[in-house]
Amino acid sequence: MRILKDIKESDIIQLLQSYLSSSPHMGSNEDAYLIKDQPPYMLINIDSMQRDGDFLPNQTWSQIGEKLVTMTFSDLVAKGASPEVFLSSLVLETEMPEENLKELARGIQQATQKHHSSYLGGDLGTASETVLTGIGVGTISQGEILTRRNAQDGDFVCVTGFFGLTAIAFDFLLKHSKYDTQAFSSQSLETAIDKIYTPELRAQEGTDLCSNNLASASIDSSDGLASALNWLSKESNIKIVVDRLPIDPILLEHSFSQDLIQEMTFFGGEEFELVFTVPPSRMDQTLDIFERNNNLCIIIGKCYTGEGVFFRKNHEDERIPLYGWDSIQQNHK
Helix, strand or coil: CCCHHHCCHHHHHHHHHCCCCCECCECCCCCCEEEECCCCEEEEEEEEEEHHHHCCCCCCHHHHHHHHHHHHHHHHHCCCCEEEEEEEEEEECCCCCHHHHHHHHHHHHHHHHHCCCEEEEEEEEECCCCEEEEEEEEEECCCCCCCCCCCCCCCEEEECCCECHHHHHHHHHCCCCCCCHHHCCHHHHHHHHHHHHCCCCCHHHHHHHHHCCCCCEEEECCCCHHHHHHHHHHHHCCEEEECCCCECHHHHHCCCCHHHHHHHHHHCCCCCCEEEEECHHHHHHHHHHHHHCCCCCEEEEEEECCCEEEEEECCEEEECCCCCEECCCCEEC
16 A cells, blocks of 8 residues: 555645535636635635745744745635635644744734735644644635636736746755855845745736736746646646746846756746736737736747647757646655
8 A cells, every 4th residue: 555655746636636526617626716606706725834844944933924824825816816814723843932933923914914814813733843824715806716727729828927046045045056056146145035935925916817807827836837837738728838938037147058047947936926828819908907017927938729838949849847846755746
């Protein structure tokens, strides 16, 4: 009999999905789910982080609390929902200093207030390892729910920001020594580290895409750009070809090879940008709305009939695999 550490996270998810209730509005493979399936829609999402797998060196408890809120709300805003309520389940170590708990709670409170939502409390327990769980509830008062399922042939593929810098931060903080982080200025490294300590939530962008009926499909990129694109391709039964990499400009200031830059951009992870598709008839309107709100909308490719994700390089299409962080096996797969 197999045990969990021998099974990929994606296979465990597929197994669990066979026991789940389904909704005609959404598929079973979504990160946020409907709890009220008529307008105004109400959605719920749950996310967790643990000390050994998710906490980063020198990350403050306030930053951890804020990140828990961001990662929980990110899947809601990718569906077009506005976050309303946050609940937490805090499983803590008994040796945790009281001041750290205050700082954690303060970070959660500040993050929820920043996004015009309420922190209502939750559950509390103790264990040998800290595990923090966030539950977010959001609503859609205007527009239709954005899912991963409705991208069509001819749609543009877009993102809300740049990718790749998180790879530098993880490499530096976890001492992987895969990239030459010593070549980075202290300011560039600080920018990269801030990006994973305190990621931004793309709440306005998600609301704009939904309320204006701009996007045909959407997903957040917490598991990396390659993972997000592959899930959109799989769930929409569409082929995606990327012909413009959304490379963080800081990466271009250094002498990385094109192959390394491509790897960082597709597989860096935890950028928390939105990855979405837009029909050609709505592309100009999307760009205009994003520009008026001082938000980025970067067109990186298009959808075609077929399957899989590809990067067009030197007039040839290179397949980009579904590769991201496996929380069960605690590595990239």
